[in-house]
Amino acid sequence: MHGIFSDRITDVPRSFIREILKVTVDESIISFAGGLPNRDLFPVNEIKTATNKVLDLFGSDVLQYSSSEGFLGLREWIAKRYKTKKNIDVDPDDILITAGSQQGLDLLGKTILNDGDDVVIEEPGYLGAIQAFSLYKPTFHPIPLENDGVDIKKFEKAVRNHNIKLFYCVPNFHNPAGISYTLEKRKAIADIVRGTNTIIIEDDPYGELRFLGSEQPSFYKIIPENTVLLGSFSKIVVPSFRIGWIVARKEVMEKLIIAKQASDLHTNYFGQRIIHQLLTDYSIDDHIETIRKAYGSQRDVMVEAIEAYFPKDIQYTKPEGGMFLWVTLPEGVSAVQVFNEAIARKVAFVPGDPFYINKKGVNTLRLNFSCTNEDMTRQGIQRLGEVITSRLI
Amino acid sequence: MHGIFSDRITDVPRSFIREILKVTVDESIISFAGGLPNRDLFPVNEIKTATNKVLDLFGSDVLQYSSSEGFLGLREWIAKRYKTKKNIDVDPDDILITAGSQQGLDLLGKTILNDGDDVVIEEPGYLGAIQAFSLYKPTFHPIPLENDGVDIKKFEKAVRNHNIKLFYCVPNFHNPAGISYTLEKRKAIADIVRGTNTIIIEDDPYGELRFLGSEQPSFYKIIPENTVLLGSFSKIVVPSFRIGWIVARKEVMEKLIIAKQASDLHTNYFGQRIIHQLLTDYSIDDHIETIRKAYGSQRDVMVEAIEAYFPKDIQYTKPEGGMFLWVTLPEGVSAVQVFNEAIARKVAFVPGDPFYINKKGVNTLRLNFSCTNEDMTRQGIQRLGEVITSRLI
Numbered sequence: 057m058h059g060i061f062s063d064r065i066t067d068v069p070r071s072f073i074r075e076i077l078k079v080t081v082d083e084s085i086i087s088f089a090g091g092l093p094n095r096d097l098f099p100v101n102e103i104k105t106a107t108n109k110v111l112d113l114f115g116s117d118v119l120q121y122s123s124s125e126g127f128l129g130l131r132e133w134i135a136k137r138y139k140t141k142k143n144i145d146v147d148p149d150d151i152l153i154t155a156g157s158q159q160g161l162d163l164l165g166k167t168i169l170n171d172g173d174d175v176v177i178e179e180p181g182y183l184g185a186i187q188a189f190s191l192y193k194p195t196f197h198p199i200p201l202e203n204d205g206v207d208i209k210k211f212e213k214a215v216r217n218h219n220i221k222l223f224y225c226v227p228n229f230h231n232p233a234g235i236s237y238t239l240e241k242r243k244a245i246a247d248i249v250r251g252t253n254t255i256i257i258e259d260d261p262y263g264e265l266r267f268l269g270s271e272q273p274s275f276y277k278i279i280p281e282n283t284v285l286l287g288s289f290s291k292i293v294v295p296s297f298r299i300g301w302i303v304a305r306k307e308v309m310e311k312l313i314i315a316k317q318a319s320d321l322h323t324n325y326f327g328q329r330i331i332h333q334l335l336t337d338y339s340i341d342d343h344i345e346t347i348r349k350a351y352g353s354q355r356d357v358m359v360e361a362i363e364a365y366f367p368k369d370i371q372y373t374k375p376e377g378g379m380f381l382w383v384t385l386p387e388g389v390s391a392v393q394v395f396n397e398a399i400a401r402k403v404a405f406v407p408g409d410p411f412y413i414n415k416k417g418v419n420t421l422r423l424n425f426s427c428t429n430e431d432m433t434r435q436g437i438q439r440l441g442e443v444i445t446s447r448l449i
Numbered sequence: 450m451h452g453i454f455s456d457r458i459t460d461v462p463r464s465f466i467r468e469i470l471k472v473t474v475d476e477s478i479i480s481f482a483g484g485l486p487n488r489d490l491f492p493v494n495e496i497k498t499a500t501n502k503v504l505d506l507f508g509s510d511v512l513q514y515s516s517s518e519g520f521l522g523l524r525e526w527i528a529k530r531y532k533t534k535k536n537i538d539v540d541p542d543d544i545l546i547t548a549g550s551q552q553g554l555d556l557l558g559k560t561i562l563n564d565g566d567d568v569v570i571e572e573p574g575y576l577g578a579i580q581a582f583s584l585y586k587p588t589f590h591p592i593p594l595e596n597d598g599v600d601i602k603k604f605e606k607a608v609r610n611h612n613i614k615l616f617y618c619v620p621n622f623h624n625p626a627g628i629s630y631t632l633e634k635r636k637a638i639a640d641i642v643r644g645t646n647t648i649i650i651e652d653d654p655y656g657e658l659r660f661l662g663s664e665q666p667s668f669y670k671i672i673p674e675n676t677v678l679l680g681s682f683s684k685i686v687v688p689s690f691r692i693g694w695i696v697a698r699k700e701v702m703e704k705l706i707i708a709k710q711a712s713d714l715h716t717n718y719f720g721q722r723i724i725h726q727l728l729t730d731y732s733i734d735d736h737i738e739t740i741r742k743a744y745g746s747q748r749d750v751m752v753e754a755i756e757a758y759f760p761k762d763i764q765y766t767k768p769e770g771g772m773f774l775w776v777t778l779p780e781g782v783s784a785v786q787v788f789n790e791a792i793a794r795k796v797a798f799v800p801g802d803p804f805y806i807n808k809k810g811v812n813t814l815r816l817n818f819s820c821t822n823e824d825m826t827r828q829g830i831q832r833l834g835e836v837i838t839s840r841l842i
Contacts, residue, residue: 296718
């Protein structure tokens with residue numbers, strides 16, 4: 057049987073990261089390769105209590121089919137939090153509950169993109185977004201990421217010279233690059249897209265996980281008419297429920313709901329009700345504070361270890377939040393080759409290649425610091441430093 | 450802002466059924482319009498026990514990100530059940546856990562369909578499938594459904610004259626038509642597609658809910674090389690978890706996993722673990738037997754009421770299982786007009802229109818019998834009979 061598949065699916069490679077994570081299943085490997093929140097911080101007992109409560113109070117109500125938009129109570133909670141925390145006015149009807157942010161990306165691709173449509177993506181960019189959009193066969197315009205956001209001149213040129221439908225970005229604690237957009241760059245981007253048809257997809261799964269510096273306003277605050285905002289409970293509660301959300305203005309929301317309905321009818325309603333109960337009965341702020349402190353100190357340990365063990369001329373980002381740090385090796389050093397040697401030394405990371413649209417053999421790599429303790433981090437970074445040093449000799 | 454949306458999304462109308470269900474929120478209406486399993490039969494306590502057990506035994510393990518394929522233990526359980534119940538050999542690796550069968554349809558559309566590709570769909574056909582596939586812009590070839598399956602001559606003609614990529618069918622207790630495919634028709638269909646590239650999508654959410662007659666072999670048993678089989682826990686456990694599955698041979702599965710990963714990374718893992726625990730600790734067969742008995746007697750009540758209250762020349766299907774019964778009014782009587790009058794009499798159903806690709810004002814309608822008790826069913830059918838009778842005078 058030939059020719060049975062769609063063109064779109066034959067264009068998408070199986071995830072490189074997925075293959076890497078298979079290598080790192082070996083428990084003797086110190087892995088900075090994952091992108092997982094730290095399971096030691098999961099609110100297991102609180103979830104248990106909340107689950108029993110929703111079943112006791114609401115019984116079969118929480119087990120039936122539900123609306124495509126998602127549980128109104130949960131959407132109201134999210135709307136209220138945007139108001140309280142960021143002074144953003146969001147109507148609960150402007151929120152759609154999705155199966156994680158990843159589904160938000162798929163629904164946006166489905167709703168917005170025709171074959172060949174122009175999409176600006178950061179370089180390096182979030183792999184999940186590249187994969188999700190690839191299925192709708194856009195033309196990607198990768199714009200290099202600097203320490204304060206995308207290269208603004210190149211961004212402006214792309215928006216002026218093409219009919220850019222989507223600009224996808226992770227402005228807080230970027231995955232993989234660990235950087236955050238400054239206020240100046242956010243404003244400059246808003247000025248460039250204002251009055252155009254370009255939609256900024258502001259993906260913000262890590263925004264609450266700040267351990268340094270001060271918060272910058274959301275694109276959804278600066279330029280709501282051109283922004284779609286994605287959020288998730290994966291990093292502040294737990295990932296396994298697959299519950300995230302999209303904030304979009306009514307015109308876009310109407311189409312997203314049609315796409316949502318066709319994609320899976322609605323998001324796991326039992327999980328929505330449990331999370332809502334948990335948020336109602338417990339202080340999510342206290343919980344987030346615990347995560348922030350833990351990740352902040354894990355990040356500090358990693359930065360100190362890099363200072364101690366990496367060659368002095370290695371560049372790396374010093375994130376103010378989130379879970380990732382980005383390392384730039386000297387020109388010409390392939391991170392994939394370093395990876396192969398590192399695996400032999402029982403330490404893993406993600407080489408930069410999969411985060412680029414058209415580049416291979418890049419000299420960059422991603423380190424995750426949310427899942428390793430002090431000893432592991434030091435030991436792993438020391439070994440990695442030795443591998444890198446040996447490559448430079 | 451104009452031209453921001455994809456062509457595919459502007460092609461898909463907002464669900465008519467969705468609009469109808471909004472009308473029927475009024476609690477004084479007796480509704481045969483829904484497609485919901487009966488919530489009184491949900492295993493609330495068993496779910497509670499299973500949830501506590503997975504959290505006590507596995508803690509944060511069941512709250513972390515997981516694999517795109519789905520929980521191996523659950524896939525093994527499904528594979529074993531196919532062997533025990535239907536003598537079908539399925540490798541757990543041939544199973545992908547999805548967010549309900551609806552996501553299975555989306556992933557198949559994503560994986561298989563290019564713009565304009567030929568798809569055979571039953572007429573009337575399952576609305577969720579029409580919606581899911583519509584987003585991938587196929588050319589639909591609706592083939593009329595008879596009491597024993599699709600019109601085989603027209604089906605053969607479609608397969609011979611076009612490059613049919615997908616044939617979507619619900620061979621057991623069809624939604625909306627309530628019919629089941631006979632063995633003869635299954636074999637005839639298999640003979641026609643054998644050796645072609647046509648994939649039969651065998652959607653079987655109701656297969657376990659048989660209360661009359663005898664089971665017929667699955668297309669996946671008759672012609673596995675051309676069949677993709679969809680299953681779901683929505684009708685035999687609960688719908689709110691959104692957990693279903695796809696069975697497909699390796700070549701197709703590989704692509705489906707890529708599409709799954711891009712769509713939502715993986716299905717709600719907490720829910721997968723709870724359902725697996727429930728299936729391990731309780732007898733699902735006993736539970737299914739309870740559902741069968743209940744739906745069987747609800748179906749009998751509806752059939753008796755139709756005999757008593759509908760004009761004698763009204764045709765309707767007498768389902769051997771599932772949740773739906775299909776009524777054909779005399780030629781020229783519009784079910785939508787009957788609907789409007791029925792709503793005024795506080796009784797609701799789904800007029801046939803949304804189940805057809807290109808027809809409006811049809812004389813058919815769907816009745817759901819899984820959610821109404823004896824009194825409601827009799828009363829509702831009596832009122833509906835009066836409305837229909839008044840239209841025929």
